[in-house]
Amino acid sequence: MCRWLAYSGTPIRLDELLYQPRFSLIDQSMHSRYGVETTNGDGVGVGWYPADSPAEPALFRGVGPAWNDANLREIARSTTSPLFLAHIRASTGTAVQQTNCHPFRHESWLWVHNGSIREFAKLRRDLLLAVDPALFPTIEGSTDSEVMFHLALTFGLRDRPVAAVERMAGLIEAVARTHGVPAPLQMTIGTTDGDRVWGFRYSSEGHSRSLYYSTETAALQRLYPDNPQLHRLSEETRLVVSEPLGELPGAxxxxxxxSYGVIQKGADELGHFEPAAP
Structure with missing residues (x-):
């Protein structure tokens, strides 16, 4: 499958999460501890919102393995952002090409996915026909992840994100039933509009891929009063990750x-996720 992270909070350099932690995302591209595959070498990408232009996310995607991408290392050590999504890819059958690498972008939105649609080739035509015709030309690659993104956009991601993803999941399961495909959907999803971040964990079989969120910064600062890295972060800082970046107890x-979660100014949200039948 894949590994991803979403960061929101005090502006930091990208390499502080992509490279520096003991179990950084780049380390996970070679040695994933919680993933289906231990190696995720079929592409890498990061999308970030510059502090001076938060409505226009920048995007880097490469087809090589993350651990060997010199351009990513240069970008990560020189780019600071208060909000970014990063992804390392393990293909589930579609081509290793730039347009199939995450994050996917549409206007101010970014989207990353870990998981798959079972027997996607069998379901692909019916799912594509459900995409808004105005959005269809913006599909550039061949992955199930990008189709899921465009279905969510079709169902109102920009206005009601949770309901849109629930409708997307419900449609996939309904189409799968017509084709006799059992337990079709496996997903953890991260998406953002540059202001809030949504995370989703769901699978048709009820045994979803791993997903974690960081403990509130204020609580960690009280727990670790001598940790300087924690004390330079704002109380709004939060991470969502496929697997933990370190082994700090309680983090x-x-x-x-x-479930779904929302990272936002003020109180974050955590709620139940239920696919909505079309």
Missing amino acids: WQPVPES
């Missing part, structure tokens, strides 16, 4: 099965 909380 990571598992996202419950069939």
